[in-house]
Amino acid sequence: MMTAVREQLRAGATQIKLSVGGGVSSNYDPLDVTEYTFEEIKAAVDVAKTWNTYVMVHANTDASIRTAIAAGVLSIEHGFLLEEETIKLMANKGVWLSPEPLLNDEDAFPFTGENQRKWIQVTDGTDKTYSLAKKYKAKVAFGTDLLFDPTLGPKQGKFLAKLKRWFTPYEALKIATSENAELLAMCGPRNPYKEGPLGVVAEGAYADLLLVNGNPLENLDLVADPDKNFAMIMKDGKIYKNTVK
Ligand SMILES: [Zn+2]
Known part of the structure; x- marks a missing residue:
């Protein structure tokens, strides 16, 4: 793990993302699986720290999220199956949550078989995850790793608009702009945006x-x-x- 993380950083990575729990579109990792041990995740976190940056993780289950937080991970991507106590812990520790407003609606993905079963399982958790994040004022980002199908690009605006189920328009726009920028800036000196701040309208900013x-x-x-x-x-x-x- 340490070698792999150092190789990524040497190649120019600004922060490290690990997949520490099962995925929906991937075929070989059941959702309930935690894919790294505490020691492995901590090894990645330790190396990222030596480069003055941080580790985020793809994780849905409560167990995988708990392990990641204990190991020092600063951002949880997805988190659709997390429990109330875990979001409280995240809010207290300032650990970010970056879910996507994925619902089994008209924008659902055309999965089949086991992938479809996993899709239903995670999208059943979407409302609970956002509601808990709002309730406990956890730090929420707007992002996605659904990048590999060009037809999904134009849908990003639609996904952003779906945040209105849980947030006011002002809160949703702030999440997608200045708060996202705050999360990404945690990569410190690795931040590729060196000319000025991101996500704000100000003199000297992008x-x-x-x-x-x-x-x-x-x-x-x-x-x-x-x-x-x-x-x-x-x-x-x-x-x-x-x-x-
Ligand atoms: Zn992911």
């Missing part, structure tokens, strides 16, 4: 700006359809779309 037709603070659904509703898209000062005449 100019990542959207001009929206409408007020997303009143209607979060506007972000679900960027083609229609985003009049201008600017990333790091460069305009990528501009329909303002």
Whole structure:
């Protein structure tokens, strides 16, 4: 584990992600499995610390999340099967939770067989996970590792809009911008964004700006359809779309 983590960091990784519990789309890891021992996870955390960065983990089950937290992991990705005591612990320790608003709805993935069974199991936990995170004011991020199918990219706005089930539009937008930036900045000197802060509108910050037709603070659904509703898209000062005449 130590060798593997050092190799990733030497190759330029800014932070380390381990898969410490079973996945939905993967075929060889049942959901209930914890894939590393405490010692293995701690070994990764120890090496990440020597590089002044941190470890995040893919984990759904309460057992795998507990083991990861005990080993010093600072961010839990997914967490759809966690228990109330665990989210309390995360809130107390300032451990981040980065779930996705995945539901067995019209945006469900076309899994079959065992993958479909696992999909139902995790999406049954989505509402509980977000509700508990909100109740205990845990640090919540907005992210995904569903990156490997190009058709999913345009759905990201739809997923962001789904946060309205648990959060106000203001809270949802803050999660996806300044709070996400706070999480990523935990990689300290490994942070590739060195010119200024991310996720805020301020002098000297990266100019990542959207001009929206409408007020997303009143209607979060506007972000679900960027083609229609985003009049201008600017990333790091460069305009990528501009329909303002
Ligand atoms: Zn994952």
